[in-house]
Amino acid sequence: MIVIHGAEVYNPARGHAPQPGDLWIEDGRIITPRQDVIPEQVIDARGMIIAPAGVEIHTHVTGYPLSLARRFTLSEGCRKNPLLPSPEEAARLYLQLGYTTVFDAATSPLYAFSSYSDLRQMEGVDRGTFVLAGDHHLLLQALASNDMDYARNIIAWLVSCSGGYALKLVNPGGGLAWKNHRKAPDLDEGIGIGTLTQRDVLKRCVQAVNQLGMPHPVHIHAGQLGQPGNAVNFCNSIRALESQRAHLCHIQFFSYGLDPSGGYRSGAEEVVRTLEEFPQLTCDVGQIMFGDAMTVTADTSALSRLQQGLKKPWISNQVEAEGGNNILPLKYAPKDPSNAVQWATGLELLLLSPDPARMFLTTDHPNGAPFETYPQVIELLMSREARLEALQQVHRAARDRTGLAAIEREYSLGEIFAMTSFGPARSLGLNDRGHLEPGALADIRCYRKQADICGMFASPEWVMKNGRIVYQNGRVDTQGFGEILVARPKWDQDQLPHIKSDLENRISISFDLYALGGTKMENTREVPCTSTGF
Amino acid sequence: MAVVLCSDLPQEAVPAALAFCQQHSAFLVTDDEFSGSILSLAMKEAGTLSASLGILRDCINRVICCGGDILQTLPRLEKFVPAVNAGHVRFLEDDNPLAALQNLRLETGASAANMASNLDDQQGLVLFDKNWLQEDLHIAVELLHWLADLNRGQRWYSLYAAPAANSLGICNALLSTAGCPGNMHVSLAGIEYDPRQFRLHQLINNGWVDTCLIAGNPSLMPAALKEDLKKVTTILLSPEPTDLKPALTLPVARAGVDCAGTMQRLDQVPLRLQPLFTTSRVPVEAIFNSLTGRAAV
Numbered sequence: 001m002i003v004i005h006g007a008e009v010y011n012p013a014r015g016h017a018p019q020p021g022d023l024w025i026e027d028g029r030i031i032t033p034r035q036d037v038i039p040e041q042v043i044d045a046r047g048m049i050i051a052p053a054g055v056e057i058h059t060h061v062t063g064y065p066l067s068l069a070r071r072f073t074l075s076e077g078c079r080k081n082p083l084l085p086s087p088e089e090a091a092r093l094y095l096q097l098g099y100t101t102v103f104d105a106a107t108s109p110l111y112a113f114s115s116y117s118d119l120r121q122m123e124g125v126d127r128g129t130f131v132l133a134g135d136h137h138l139l140l141q142a143l144a145s146n147d148m149d150y151a152r153n154i155i156a157w158l159v160s161c162s163g164g165y166a167l168k169l170v171n172p173g174g175g176l177a178w179k180n181h182r183k184a185p186d187l188d189e190g191i192g193i194g195t196l197t198q199r200d201v202l203k204r205c206v207q208a209v210n211q212l213g214m215p216h217p218v219h220i221h222a223g224q225l226g227q228p229g230n231a232v233n234f235c236n237s238i239r240a241l242e243s244q245r246a247h248l249c250h251i252q253f254f255s256y257g258l259d260p261s262g263g264y265r266s267g268a269e270e271v272v273r274t275l276e277e278f279p280q281l282t283c284d285v286g287q288i289m290f291g292d293a294m295t296v297t298a299d300t301s302a303l304s305r306l307q308q309g310l311k312k313p314w315i316s317n318q319v320e321a322e323g324g325n326n327i328l329p330l331k332y333a334p335k336d337p338s339n340a341v342q343w344a345t346g347l348e349l350l351l352l353s354p355d356p357a358r359m360f361l362t363t364d365h366p367n368g369a370p371f372e373t374y375p376q377v378i379e380l381l382m383s384r385e386a387r388l389e390a391l392q393q394v395h396r397a398a399r400d401r402t403g404l405a406a407i408e409r410e411y412s413l414g415e416i417f418a419m420t421s422f423g424p425a426r427s428l429g430l431n432d433r434g435h436l437e438p439g440a441l442a443d444i445r446c447y448r449k450q451a452d453i454c455g456m457f458a459s460p461e462w463v464m465k466n467g468r469i470v471y472q473n474g475r476v477d478t479q480g481f482g483e484i485l486v487a488r489p490k491w492d493q494d495q496l497p498h499i500k501s502d503l504e505n506r507i508s509i510s511f512d513l514y515a516l517g518g519t520k521m522e523n524t525r526e527v528p529c530t531s532t533g534f
Numbered sequence: 535m536a537v538v539l540c541s542d543l544p545q546e547a548v549p550a551a552l553a554f555c556q557q558h559s560a561f562l563v564t565d566d567e568f569s570g571s572i573l574s575l576a577m578k579e580a581g582t583l584s585a586s587l588g589i590l591r592d593c594i595n596r597v598i599c600c601g602g603d604i605l606q607t608l609p610r611l612e613k614f615v616p617a618v619n620a621g622h623v624r625f626l627e628d629d630n631p632l633a634a635l636q637n638l639r640l641e642t643g644a645s646a647a648n649m650a651s652n653l654d655d656q657q658g659l660v661l662f663d664k665n666w667l668q669e670d671l672h673i674a675v676e677l678l679h680w681l682a683d684l685n686r687g688q689r690w691y692s693l694y695a696a697p698a699a700n701s702l703g704i705c706n707a708l709l710s711t712a713g714c715p716g717n718m719h720v721s722l723a724g725i726e727y728d729p730r731q732f733r734l735h736q737l738i739n740n741g742w743v744d745t746c747l748i749a750g751n752p753s754l755m756p757a758a759l760k761e762d763l764k765k766v767t768t769i770l771l772s773p774e775p776t777d778l779k780p781a782l783t784l785p786v787a788r789a790g791v792d793c794a795g796t797m798q799r800l801d802q803v804p805l806r807l808q809p810l811f812t813t814s815r816v817p818v819e820a821i822f823n824s825l826t827g828r829a830a831v
Contacts, residue, residue, distance in 0.1 A: 064802065067709040071574040079713050079725045086711050110586060113796060113804040118710055121549065179589065181689065313581030313682070317802075318691075320588025508588035508614055509803060517806045 001026045001037060002467060007045035007446065012052065012357065012422030013435035016414025023050060025442040028466035032438045045446060048461055051417040052434050053443035054099035057424040058219075058249050058284045059365040060296045061090040062104045062118030062129065064111040065325040068315050069294050069366070072329045083294055083366045091122035092476045097374060098445030098460045100470075100482075101425070101433060104129040105168060105219065105249065105364075106298055108322045109136075110507070112162040112515040116484075119163075120522070124470060124478025128485035130219050131164035132298055134201070135175035135323045137193075138503050143204045144194035150498070152208045156491035157499055159214070161515040165428075165487050165527070166216035167209050171223045172201035174301040175323030184223060184301035187236050198223055199240045206244045212489040213529040215429025217245040222254050225302040229258030231267025235274040243278060247427055250286020250364040252346035259401055264341040266402035268348035275353070282427040283353075284362040287346035287377050288339065289369035290394075293330045296367060298323035321506055332369070337397035344394075344402035347380055347387065351407045356415040357423035374420075375457035381411040382453050416457075429531050430485075442467035483525040490529065536561040536734060536743040539716070540750025541569070541698030542773075542788075543818060544795025544807070545707035547749060550822035552711055555720035557826050561743060562708075563716050563734050565754045568664035569701035570708070570715035571729040572674055573694060576667065580678035585691045586801045587614040593657045594691070597623045600631070600662035600677065604695055607663065608800070615659060631666050635676040657689045664697050693800060698754055703798035738762045745769065749786075749818050751776055771818050787815040 004023040011019060024031045024039070060066065070084050085093055094102050102122065107115035107129045115129050133139050133155065142151040155167055173191025174184040185191045187199050202220065209218045222237045224230035234254035248254075257267040275281060297303055300316060303326040307314040314328040332339040346368070353359035361377060363369040380387050384407075391399055399405050411419075425434025433441045444464040447456050463471040465481045500511050507514060537555050539547060541564065555562045564570050591614045599605060602625055605618065612618040626634055660681055667674045684690040696702050705715045712718060714727040726732075735758070737743045745767045751774060752760075760778060770780040773788035789795025790807030792815055797805050 064706065064804075067706040070709040070713050071577045071715075074571075074574055074578055074714055074727065074729075076728050076730070077726065079727055081713050084713065086713060088711070110803055113806055114706070114710075117545065117707070117796065117804075121711065179593065313577075313579065315577060315581050316583045318585035318589045320586045320592075324585075506588065508586060508591060508801075509799075509805075513805055519806050 001034070001039040002041045002043065003039040004043045004045050004050060004444070007048045007050040008449070009436065010049065010051040010414050010417045011436040012414065012418040013437050016412055016418060018049075018414065023436060023444070025467045028442050030436055030438050030440045030442055047449055049413065049447045049449055051445055052421040052436055052440070053101070053445050053463060053465070054097065054420045055424040055428065055430070055434055056094060056099050056102040056362070056371065057247070057360055057428060058105045058286070058362045059102060059371055060105055060367070061085070061102070061365070062087050062122070063107050063115040065296050065327065066118070067114070068317065068325055069296050069327045071315070072294065072327065082370045082372055083292055087118040087121040088123070091124045091127070091478060091482070093372060095124050095463055095465070095471045095476050095478065096460070097372065097458070098463050099125065100443040100463065100465045101126045101430065103127065103165065103428065106130060106132050106170070107162060107164065108132050108298070108319045108325070109158055109162045109515040110319050110322065110509070111325075113517070113519070116163050116516060116519070116521065119484050123482055124465065124476065125482045126485055127482065128165035129163070130166045130168035131159050131162045132168050132170060132322050133158055134169035134172035136321050137506050138321065138499070140173070140176070140191070140193045140196060140201065141502070143201055144196040148204065148208060150495065151204060152212055153491045153495040154499060155205070155208055156212055156489035157496070158515075160488045160491070163484070163486055163516050163521050165485055166214060166219050167205065168219045168221070169202065169205060170221040170298040170323055171225065171301060172198050174223065174299060175318070178300040178304060179318060187223065187233060187240060202237060202240050203242060206241055206246045210245055213531045214487050214489050215527045215529065215531050216427065216487070217247055219247050219249055221249050221299060225253050225299055226306060228256050228262065228264050231255050231257055231270050235270060238274050238278060238281065241278070241281070243280060245280045248281060248283045250362065250368065251283045252286045252288065252342065252349060252368070255345050255349055256341070264338050264401065266341060266345040266348055268345050268352055269403060272349060272352040279358070282358050282360070282423065284360040285346050285349050286362055286364035286368050287350070288332050288342050289363065289373045289376060290332045290334045290339065290343065291369065293332055293369055294366040295326070295328040295330055297326050300324040300326050303328055320508060321503070334394040337395045340395035340398035341401050344391070344398040344404040348402055348404050348407065350381055351409050356411070356419035357426065359419065360424045360427075361419050375454045378416055378457050379454040382416065384408060384410055429527060483523055484521060486521065486524050486526050487529055488526055535745045535747060536563060536737050538563055538565055538734060538746060538748045538752065539704055540565045540748065540752050541696070541701040541704055541754060543700060543704060543750040544789035544797055545700065545703040546795055547818045547822070548704065548707035549711050550819035550826070551749060552720060554822045554826045556722060559721040561719050561732055561737055563732065563737070564704055564708070565750070565752045566696070566698060566701045566704070567716065567733065568667040569694070569696045570705045571717050572667045572669065572671060574705070574709070574715045575671055575729065576674035576678050579675045580682055582678050582681060582692055583685055583690065584693060584801070586803060587799070590615050590659055590691060590693070594659045595622060596656060596658040598626060598658065598660045599623060600626045600660065600666045601695070604661050604663050608661070608695055617659070632673045632676060635673065635680050638680055658684070658691070660690060660692045661695055662692065663695045695800065700797040702802050703796065703804070706798060706802060735759055735762050738765055747771070748778070748780070752778065771821055773815070784821060785815055786818045786821060787813065789817070793817040
């Protein structure tokens with residue numbers, strides 16, 4: 001039994017204010033304080049802040065696309081690559097930031113074994129991955145014929161056979177359009193399969209996944225990523241979900257108004273207002289920070305458009321029955337008006353959103369910035385002074401075309417923990433973490449209280465996973481910790497011959513080898529598909 | 535010490551070999567620098583557009599082969615690219631590949647498109663092999679720039695026909711775990727990548743290594759390099775005898791025969807191979823893990 005004594009305890013399940021009191025831990029979980037027992041270990045945490053460990057809901061650290069991306073970073077000499085750490089390094093870096101649960105946001109079924117190989121290396125953290133299906137021909141055919149029973153079975157089978165945790169949609173139909181030399185469909189435009197539109201795909205997939213009771217709802221990357229004026233389409237996409245539970249990812253990239261010059265202006269206010277009408281939705285922001293980034297996306301339509309504008313080398317690998325693996329190096333520059341508006345729009349979204357347990361901090365690593373910049377973003381959220389100072393350093397478009405300068409709100413520590421722990425855990429259906437109630441995993445981060453917000457969040461005093469300290473004094477101990485989290489929604493095994501015959505005509509690989517090819521995954525924990533929403 | 539990873543190994547060998555190299559502060563190279571550093575550096579310069587075989591099967595109506603005998607090395611390609619069967623194949627002479635590519639790039643975009651076809655719905659495939667990835671990088675970069683030129687008007691995919699069964703799998707596994715595709719020095723201080731200095735013949739002839747641990751069958755290794763290997767002590771972890779004369783040979787299992795293992799297809803789709811039967815031989819990663827564990831004790 002362990003007692004953490006004397007800290008200021010933030011438990012987001014009980015609001016945003018800190019509470020005094022000791023935290024008791026037994027067998028890796030929080031327990032109700034005991035009066036009748038002398039604990040084996042007392043951790044003196046006076047002067048410290050205790051909070052549940054961070055939960056990363058959207059990052060890209062595993063799989064074949066990352067191998068492709070690393071080719072762009074090759075250079076002679078010593079290698080220390082903050083943008084594209086190896087999966088093993090990524091796990092260690094997340095632990096050092098106080099995160100103990102990490103979800104990679106995209107794996108194609110065809111390349112699922114590459115993702116699984118990388119996930120196996122990420123010892124120390126609980127981790128998982130989302131399965132791409134927004135261009136999966138088999139699924140789209142079922143949706144087009146409105147055969148929802150078959151669509152549910154396909155989704156359940158795809159997630160299960162790929163070792164995934166949730167379903168991910170990336171600009172549904174966009175990959176299909178690109179392969180056929182058509183422009184990506186708008187929300188109500190046919191995607192080339194019967195009369196099926198992107199709106200149909202969003203609505204029906206969200207419905208199917210919720211009916212399956214999957215712990216995390218559909219993880220949606222909407223259409224028109226990165227286009228000036230796309231906030232209108234994004235708000236329409238939100239409404240298309242018709243009050244069903246879903247998660248919208250890196251929404252900063254979809255929250256732009258159209259400036260009279262044709263460039264970006266912030267659409268954050270409109271997006272936040274629309275989101276407020278649908279309390280069952282959660283979002284992550286995809287904040288950009290200035291410096292090097294690497295675009296890694298399945299959204300070929302969006303990246304080909306960006307590549308044509310920038311005229312820089314890109315790597316694009318189209319995947320059958322799916323979108324693509326697309327890579328383009330980027331640098332976000334503070335003096336670039338577009339980048340400045342993007343930066344300010346992300347902060348505006350976070351600051352305008354009233355509930356930090358529904359709008360989460362991400363950088364869509366490595367698309368917006370490395371995840372190691374989280375402490376810098378947190379400082380900007382907690383300090384208006386820091387924001388105004390930063391605004392002076394960037395192109396004036398950030399002041400003229402966004403509302404950031406006028407926002408007075410400063411996040412409290414409790415709100416930061418709700419945004420980085422409680423909210424994402426709840427959205428992922430992981431009720432055993434993100435809070436410090438009895439029964440929760442003892443995944444805990446501890447900070448020494450200090451005025452330097454960025455410094456504090458960049459350097460936790462220690463981090464605990466399952467009741468054992470895994471990071472302290474610069475040392476990380478990952479051995480024996482962390483599991484691969486999977487969801488295995490129920491599906492009708494009698495449908496397998498049907499799925500097999502439909503898919504075999506569309507793939508270039510034996511059905512028996514598709515996805516994980518029946519490989520038995522090691523070190524997994526199945527999270528039950530019993531979600532009824534929150 | 536240098537560890538050489540050969541291209542017939544499954545990708546599971548890579549993390550184990552890296553851990554071993556880190557413990558012994560060793561160099562790590564592959565027997566196929568074409569699929570590793572040279573292709574990677576060319577892609578960094580010029581990018582590339584590719585696709586899985588299912589996409590190519592559905593959309594390719596023209597093929598350009600860079601390398602006269604490339605189709606012989608890919609006998610099942612016609613199953614995935616019907617244009618090969620239909621005879622819509624053009625071969626580029628490779629006596630002087632650089633000149634051939636430069637001439638092509640000098641043509642206008644329209645000429646480049648005409649070279650292939652006048653069809654509006656043209657989608658093509660450029661196949662190339664290691665002969666087009668020369669050591670000075672110029673040809674590889676020129677080749678990929680030419681592909682980018684072709685893609686200004688139409689859709690041209692490329693596929694690299696790697697010289698050995700799992701050249702691409704080893705390369706990708708190294709990129710994933712180490713961040714670079716070979717030619718590296720691995721130590722507790724980190725990884726140093728130097729595609730010019732950290733090549734096996736340089737390491738041997740500069741006297742930087744006195745022992746080479748070769749994992750797999752070095753069938754791609756040039757004869758001159760095999761001569762260089764006589765200057766140092768060699769240890770071989772191979773499923774079968776080779777023409778090397780190592781100081782010590784430890785037979786290991788072969789993925790897909792007597793152990794499981796993951797190899798990558800032409801389009802880098804991972805394929806999980808299962809063993810056909812059981813033998814007493816162990817996978818190469820088990821040997822690396824055992825050596826690492828023993829030294830740690």
